Every structure is written in structure tokens, then in C-alpha cells.
Amino acid sequence: MRRRYLAAVPHVIWLSVFVVAPLILVVVYAFTGSGGGFTLENFENMGSYTSVFGRSLWLAFIATIICLLIGYPLSYVLSKEGPGMQRIFIMLIMLPMWINFLLRTYAWMSILENTGLINRLLASLGVFDLINRIFDTNISYIPMINTQGAVVLGMVYNYLPFMVLPIYSVIVKIDSSLIEAAHDLGAGSMTVFRRIIFPLSLPGVLSGITMVFVPAVSTFIISRLLGGGTNILLGDLIEMQFLGNAYNPHLGSAISLLMMIIIMICMFVMNRFGEGEEQAVLM
């Protein structure tokens, strides 16, 4: 018992210094004003930011759904491949993560720009001439950068591995005897997927959703680079309070705290939903 307690000490120190202490600081800052002293003012002023909250949650939600729609089939197909193929694919999925996040997003900027790669490619293929001729318009590019779509694209691109990897690692560990048994009992492959594979992969799906949704809600550099900074998200708002023009760490902390609570509620609801789902399927 004593031994085990000692082994936990470094971890506890780490947690208390770098997780618990900052959290306490955030809470303290959120409930104090710039002059010190308890106040709820920071939360009262929050009403003006509802559109930012709404937009951030909405875009993160869309990005998560898209990640799930792409990520689930991908990991499912992947888990059916031979071990060599799997290794190559996993490496390919991980590969972009070896490059700096900022750099990857910056690259998307030059791909999506009005004079960027895609538009130049389409122009050199004569696509715009074609459109102009048919519809009698006068366009020379398709606007892609500085749109909400570009922001979602940036989120999906950057966070897709966080969806694929947990789902893949869960599916790959599903006991094949369960699937064989289901087949023996007369289930078709659709039923096997619906009744066996999908329920058993739910924990992976849930952690994938969490791992995509949470960073997507709080991202700030993606919306700045790909969204043109005209539609700020929560991350931008918080960054502005700490490092930007509107220096107000108290308001920033309050926003962070509220965001944490919202995310926690989302996660809680989803986990409950997940549990219920699993039980329902088991029953």
C-alpha cells in the first residue's frame, strides 16, 4: 500500500502544479474584477458573446460529424486490412502530425486562396472559361478562403487523426469469435455490423468525438488563418482577453470557465447517451 502511494507522488505533483493549480487560478480570476474582490460582472457581460459561443459550438459540431463520417468507415475498412497494410495506413494518417500544426494550416491558406493552388489549377484547365461561356458570367476564381467552410475544413483536416485512431484501435481489438458466432447463428453481415461491431466500437467513437470536439471548440488559429479573422470563435475571444488588444484576464477566465462547463455538459450527456445505447443493444 505504502509503496503504491509513493509511486503516485510524481504524478500527483505534476497534476497539482500543472492542472489543479491553473484550474483554481482560472476560477479565482473568473470571479474577481480587475480591482480584486468578488464579482459576477464577468459573467453578466457574457451575453454579448452568445453569437461567438453559438458559432464555435456549431462549427465544432459540424467538424466532429464530418470527422466521424469520414473516420468511422476509414477505421473500419482499415481494421479489415492485413497487418502490413494497416501499419502503412496508420503511418500515413500520423504523417501530417509530424509537421507543425500552424504550418499545416498555413499551407491550406495557400491552397484555398483566390489565387491559390486549386483556383490556379482550375483556371489552367480552362474551367472558368467554360463556366463563363455557358452562364455568361465573368469569374476568375471560386471563393473558398475566408469562409466558414474553410474553417470547418481546417478543423476536419487537423483533427481527423484523433477520430480515426481511437475508433481503429477499438475495432481492431474486437474479438473475432464474437463475429463468427453471430454468423453461425445466422446473422447477415449488416446485422453483425449493427448488433456486434458498432456497439462494441462505441467507446472508440465516444473518445474520438471528445478528442475532436474539444480542441475544435477552442481552436483559434484555424479561424484566424482560414476564416480571415472576420468571424471569431471562442478561442480567438479568449486569446484576445489574454494576449490581444482587450487585456482582461478576468473576462478571459470567465469565458474559459463557461466553455469548460459547456464542454463538460456535452461530454456528460454524450457519455450517458453512449451508456444507454450500449445497454439497450446488450439487452
Added chain:
Amino acid sequence: MKKLVSLALVFALAASLLISGCAKKQEQRVVNVYNWGENIDESIFRTFEQQTGIKVNYTTYESNEQLYAVLKMGGTNYDVIIPSDYMISRLIEEDMLEKLDYKNIPNAANIDQRYRGLDFDPADEYSVPYTWGVVGIIYNTSMVDEEITSWGALFDPKYSGQILQFDNSRDAMATALFYLGYSVNTTNETELSEAYTLLEKQKPILQGYVMDQIYDKLEGGEAAIGPYYAGDAQLMMENNPDLAFVVPEEGSNWFVDAMCIPKGATNKENAELFINFMCDTDTALKNMGVTCYATPVKTAYEALDEETRNNEIIFPGDDILSRCQIYLNLPQATLSLYDQLWVKLKSEKHIYILRPQRDFSLRAFLTLMACHCRYLPLLPSQNSPRKQ
């Protein structure tokens, strides 16, 4: 649990003692310099170390506000900082700067008197100028077929989707205030809300709010017009000769970045030696070669070749400077108003795809892709992307 917490505290304390103990043991003298990004020739650090034996620890920040946040949060130790005018006056007002000891900075005499005793530090007690310049409009002459002379170009729907704007409240508001003919240091709420309305109207025709991304956007012809600082404009124009720089007729911002020592700096004397070194003619010339920002060091200016001295972008003449204003620190109430307006501006709902014609083009494109096969035989063959 209590035991754990106290244990953690003891550990943290011990660790910090250990770290500070180590630092003291080293005899190496250091100076911690905190500067704007891309704002110095880093090779001068070695020269400084050779001359004085003092090692330079160099870190950079992105904006005055970030510098302020870092200093205000505490926990850091910088000896030399290089903020801009209005931030210096704010730091002075909040008692966050040390007075300089000019005994250690004899080279301060090299500084042209024109840049001394400016409003942000009237008695020159706290700061020694490092660079200066003006804000102006940079535009691509191949995309804009008129000569731009007014801030009005930034608000002209004619250039919809081609315009960039500053991604910081002070500079962005200033573009509107100049256009409206108000002082950039105004505290009048009606004037500020008028400026805000103008920015709000500008938002739909903007391509985006940017800071250093402006380099890519303007050099690559992605955007046509954007306001930025003269030194950067010079660099961009070297990369793309189509770009032009103009200080609008309504006037503009004249900014001075100056070296200061924050309160509580542990190596104050080293910091003063460093500031002295920065005012040296050779150092100033080297720095100017990298940053393209004008140097206030008179001896360095005189040593420049005539072409650079006559460069109106780097060294704007008196006729331009006379219509420029220096930012001053604003009272707390105005600062809060700025923050509120800025957050409101940036968080407002705004539809991204603006021109109906462009929206139409997208739909047209999608329709076309869908009906590609059907239409293909009807088209003149040289226009089809893939010949069959």
C-alpha cells in the same frame, strides 16, 4: 490530501531554490531582451558579447498588447523591452518602467533631437528610440487602376473582397478616425462610435483582418489594398515591384518604438549597456539593413547612401510627418470602450460569401460539375477541360 498538497509545495519550493541557485553559480553576465519579431539583426548579439562579455537572451513578441500582458502577469524577467509610443506612455503611467541612467548610455547623444522629448516620454527619462516609421496604405498597382491618396480606398465597395484591415483595435480604429478627420487620440465617444460604424460597414467588403499574413496576401496578389507599417511595406515592395505605398492625405500614424527597462529588471546595468550598444552607429546600420525601419540614430542616418536617405517610404519628409500623429495612451474608460467595440466588431454575424454574383458562380460551378457529361458534347472542343 493535505499532506499531498504540502508535499507538492515543498517540492516546488525546493525546485525553485535549486534553479535560482544554479543561476547564481554561473558567473556569466546576461541581458534578457524582449523585442518585436523580425525587428533586429541577430548577428549583433555576438558583437555585443565580444565587446562586453554579456550574453544576450533574446525573445520576441507579436504585439504591444502581448508584451503588456506578459509584463502584467509577472513571473518573467526581462531587462530590455522595445514597445511603441502609446504602450510606453501606458507603462510609464502604471509605473512599470525604470528610469534610465544616461551615464551608462553615452551613445544616446547620437539620437537625432527630432525623436527626443516626444509626447509619450516628454523628459526622456524612460526610453531611447530604436526605430520609427509611418503607417500607410500598400496597394497593388496592377489590380488598382487609380492612384490611391485617401483612407477612403479602404472603405470603397469598389474593391470589395480585395481589402485587408489591421487585426488590432488601435490601428484599425485609427484608419477610420483618420478618414473621418478626427484625432487618433480622441476620447470622445460619439467620434469613436462613428469610427466603429464605419468599420462595421467596412466588414462585409473586407477580405480579412490580418497582421503579418499581409505579406503573403499582398505579395501574392491575393488582396489589392491593405494598411501596414512603412518598414514592412518596403520589404514587400522589394518582393513584388507592383506594390506601392502611400501615406494618405488625411494624415496617418507616426510611430516610434523605443527601448525601455521594465521595473524590477535584475540586470539593469547590463540593460543600459545594451541600449547604449544599440545606439551605436554600426549597430544601427546593421539593424536597419534587416528591418528596413528608419533609425533615429543621426550618425547612422548620415552614413547611409543617398538613395536610402531619399527613400520617402523609410524616411518620409517633413511634409508627410507634419500631417501625422503619434498615438498616446488612452484613459482606462476609452481603452475599455475600444475593447468592447473591437470584440463586437469581430464577433458580429457576417455572411462570408458576399457578392451575389460570386455566390452564383459557385452554384453555377456545382451545377456544371453535376451536368458535366450531358453538356460536354455541346461545347466547342477547345474549351472543354478534357478532350474526348
